Amino acid sequence: MYLPSHFRSDDLESALAEMRAHPLASLISVDETGLPFVSHLPLHVLPPHEGGALRLLGHCARANPHWKLLQAHPRALVSFLGPQAYQSPRIYPDLQRVPSWNYVAVQCTVQARLIEDADDKDRLLKCLIGDHEPAYAQQWRGLDAAFTQRMLAGIVGLELEVTAWQCKIKLNQHRPESHAAMRAGYEAGGESGQALAAWMDRLGMGRP
Template sequence: MYLPPHFDARDPALAAALIRENPFASLISVDDDGLPFVTHLPLHLEERPGGLVLLGHCARPNPHAKILAVRPRAVVTFLGPHAYQSPRIYPDLQRVPSWNYVAVHCTVEARLVDETAGKDALLKHLIGDHEPAYAEQWRDLPESYTHKMMTGIVAFELHVTQWQCKIKLNQHRPESHRALQAAYQVGNDDERALAGWMTRIDMKGLK
């Protein structure tokens, strides 16, 4: 993605936080016609000694599974909160509107997970992320049912080989930065979330 230096967040902790807080991702591959094929899905982030790994699955009829089998290199994107930026935050009038957002893009190598135990472990990670209380219900379901459900999906590990994190929050314009944060703090959910990210980078920086 286009990544000017002043929006380039190189701190892996910031990228990991953004992924975990916004786990609904876009998995993007190239199909047989040379066009992007996109699947929207939740992913679980693991930080392993060898690097970051994203765990997920798709329905077996989804063509994406076959694409990953023959072309395992793909891109995953995560989009966090985003919001309009009014030019009224600037002290002068010669300004235009903009849009602020936080995002992570990952280049990945996919490994398909076929064994039942591996699928079960992966699903339990996703359950733990989104509804831990469901874990007991999943364990108590008949094995015939859970096996049928797992047969209907293709699971995968997406090993991150490269990542970019863009935090675009007007931080390169100190004359308007505080006015923007004040406006966002009393705005909608996304705007308040961006105000929180502004506080994070003020305290920690991007590097």
């Protein structure tokens, strides 16, 4: 992605935090026509362990042809979009300015491995359940075995090994004259704007 140096973050912990806070990612491959093929999937983030690679876990419906694309061409992109909000030109002390948009995004180059074993898929699902509704794990375990086997057969598990990543934090860092007004506007706005204001806090922006 386009990544000017003033918007680039090399802080892995910040990237991991955004990926976990906004787990619905766009998984992007190239299809046989040469066009991007995109699946929107919630992904579980496995942090690097003892020098190993960062990995992402997810699944798609067996009816979704994306897994066949990954089988043939395992290299793909994963894009996470974090908080995002409009930026008004009114934040500047002068009039010769234009509107813009601020956001946080993480992009990963991945190598995909398909997961077909039912027990492995069950473990993968428990990771996702643990992220979003841990109490559901008991209900899942209590379901009829024939039903759970049909559900597991209907999905293809995905393990995505991250081979490279980029984190973009676009918060007008290069325009300090705008920070105080931008921050005030975001703090008074909705959830996404408030999340951007929290990012400004982390970066030390907009405070006297």
